Amino acid sequence: MPSAISNPLRNNPRAVDPGAAKQAAQWLVLMHSGEMTDADRQACDRWRASHADHELAWERAAMVSKKFGLVPSKVGVPVLRNAAAMNRRSAIKTLTLLIAAGPVAWTAYRVAPWQEWAANEHTATGEQREITLADGTRLFMNTATAIDIAFDDNTRRIYLRSGEIMVTTAKDSAAMPRPFIVESKQGSMRALGTRFIVTQHNDSSLVAVTEGAIEVRPRHNESGAFIVGAGEQANFNSEAGVLQTIDPHADAWTTGVLYAEKMQLSEFITEVARYRPGILRCDPAVADLRVSGAFQLRDTDAVIKALVASLPIRATLVTRYWVTIGPV
Numbered sequence: 001m002p003s004a005i006s007n008p009l010r011n012n013p014r015a016v017d018p019g020a021a022k023q024a025a026q027w028l029v030l031m032h033s034g035e036m037t038d039a040d041r042q043a044c045d046r047w048r049a050s051h052a053d054h055e056l057a058w059e060r061a062a063m064v065s066k067k068f069g070l071v072p073s074k075v076g077v078p079v080l081r082n083a084a085a086m087n088r089r090s091a092i093k094t095l096t097l098l099i100a101a102g103p104v105a106w107t108a109y110r111v112a113p114w115q116e117w118a119a120n121e122h123t124a125t126g127e128q129r130e131i132t133l134a135d136g137t138r139l140f141m142n143t144a145t146a147i148d149i150a151f152d153d154n155t156r157r158i159y160l161r162s163g164e165i166m167v168t169t170a171k172d173s174a175a176m177p178r179p180f181i182v183e184s185k186q187g188s189m190r191a192l193g194t195r196f197i198v199t200q201h202n203d204s205s206l207v208a209v210t211e212g213a214i215e216v217r218p219r220h221n222e223s224g225a226f227i228v229g230a231g232e233q234a235n236f237n238s239e240a241g242v243l244q245t246i247d248p249h250a251d252a253w254t255t256g257v258l259y260a261e262k263m264q265l266s267e268f269i270t271e272v273a274r275y276r277p278g279i280l281r282c283d284p285a286v287a288d289l290r291v292s293g294a295f296q297l298r299d300t301d302a303v304i305k306a307l308v309a310s311l312p313i314r315a316t317l318v319t320r321y322w323v324t325i326g327p328v
Contacts, residue, residue, distance in 0.1 A: 025095035136170030278321025
């Protein structure tokens with residue numbers, strides 16, 4: 001990393017002290033847990049009144065809650081008290097970062113951070129995991145992915161809340177074979193003897209088929225169903241989709257590699273940020289620089305160092321979990 005490091009927390013008069021941000025995050029989770037007592041509320045009020053930094057942190061916590069939605073009870077005290085639950089640390093850490101960083105950094109977050117924590121199966125940022133479903137279907141989950149699994153007598157269904165999955169379907173052993181369907185925010189994808197990848201973006205879904213075929217039904221236009229065959233991919237919203245030739249590196253993430261060919265730096269940083277805990281953002285001043293190469297996603301520090309060495313940019317750090325890529 002470059003030696004010149006600035007500290008936005010010190011320079012920004014509206015920045016929140018990290019210690020106060022963490023306390024505000026803990027109070028926020030407790031408040032929405034359903035287990036906050038009158039004594040807890042009084043203690044929170046005293047904490048807020050004890051220092052201006054505390055009130056500022058609480059105001060920022062309220063802004064986070066308004067932007068991303070209230071923290072559900074599943075992320076409340078019962079989860080935080082479970083010593084075996086890794087997500088209790090993720091919850092507090094994520095909320096603390098959002099409160100401390102402020103609105104300028106919130107654009108780096110694609111979804112409410114607690115959506116993943118309430119799902120049947122999920123992976124943390126930077127984690128990848130393969131699971132085998134009850135019917136023998138293999139499902140590979142990418143970083144920060146959350147799914148719900150719903151198998152019954154009529155259908156085999158996966159709900160993709162966020163992130164990315166690669167599915168290799170198995171033949172159903174039921175007397176009446178059940179369709180295998182993946183649901184995203186924008187529609188449903190029915191597998192036709194298939195190996196395929198589904199990515200949930202903010203406003204669209206991407207399905208890429210490497211074997212077999214997929215029938216896509218946009219959520220608000222079921223009569224507009226279309227087939228995506230092997231070697232094709234489709235980006236679709238709730239109304240329609242566009243067929244394209246599949247990206248030759250569509251499944252590269254399953255081997256921990258990100259390929260870039262003259263990719264915009266802002267797009268590249270957004271992609272790397274999916275695999276890195278905390279906040280990684282790109283200054284608009286360098287957003288249009290181009291990146292090419294193959295990068296190992298398991299070491300995002302090395303990826304950032306490679307960018308700094310090859311482009312006229314620098315990495316500005318507050319902590320290891322808050323990095324901005326900007327001009328030299």
